[in-house]
Amino acid sequence: MATVDECRQALQDLxxxxxxxxxxxxxxxxxxxxxxxxxxxxxxxxxxxxADGRLVDLADGDDPKAKIxxxxxxxxxxxxxxxxxxxxxxxxxxRVSIKANPFDLMKLRKLL
Numbered sequence: 001m002a003t004v005d006e007c008r009q010a011l012q013d014l015x016x017x018x019x020x021x022x023x024x025x026x027x028x029x030x031x032x033x034x035x036x037x038x039x040x041x042x043x044x045x046x047x048x049x050x051a052d053g054r055l056v057d058l059a060d061g062d063d064p065k066a067k068i069x070x071x072x073x074x075x076x077x078x079x080x081x082x083x084x085x086x087x088x089x090x091x092x093x094x095r096v097s098i099k100a101n102p103f104d105l106m107k108l109r110k111l112l
Contacts, residue, residue, distance in 0.1 A: 002074035007039050008060070010081040011046055015055040018111060022053040031107040033100075036066035041073045053111060068100040068108065 002010075031050050038045045045062035048055055072080070076095050079085035087109075090096040098105065 001041055002078045004039075004042055004044050004074075007037075007042065007044070007074050007077050008046065008058075010078045011037060011048075011055070011058055014081045015048070015058060018053060018055050021111075031104065031111070033067040033104055034063055034065065036063045036069045037077070038062060038069065038071040039074050039077060040071055041075075050108075050111070068098065068104055070099075071097040 033050050034047065035050055036045055036047045046058060046060060047063035047066060048058040072095060076085060076090060080087060080090065080096065087096065091098060100108065
């Protein structure tokens with residue numbers, strides 16, 4: 001099981017990767033939504049905002065009103081960010097749950 005710090009670092013790594021790709025993605029993806037990432041096995045959460053192809057304002061704690069909510073285990077979060085776990089397969093196998101409207105899900109896939 002990954003630690004809270006490892007999960008926090010994984011999300012920061014994701015934010016860094018999105019920042020690096022933001023210029024090329026921004027024109028294709030118009031997405032400005034709040035995001036909550038709930039880590040089920042650690043009973044913790046993080047929240048932030050996806051804006052202009054970036055993941056910004058990452059902080060500890062849940063955002064119950066987030067427009068996009070992802071739930072997964074600590075190990076699966078780390079594996080997703082590292083590219084060791086395919087998000088489509090993880091969702092299909094119920095290892096990851098993403099709640100969002102269908103249009104946001106399509107835009108989110110372009111970012112990842």
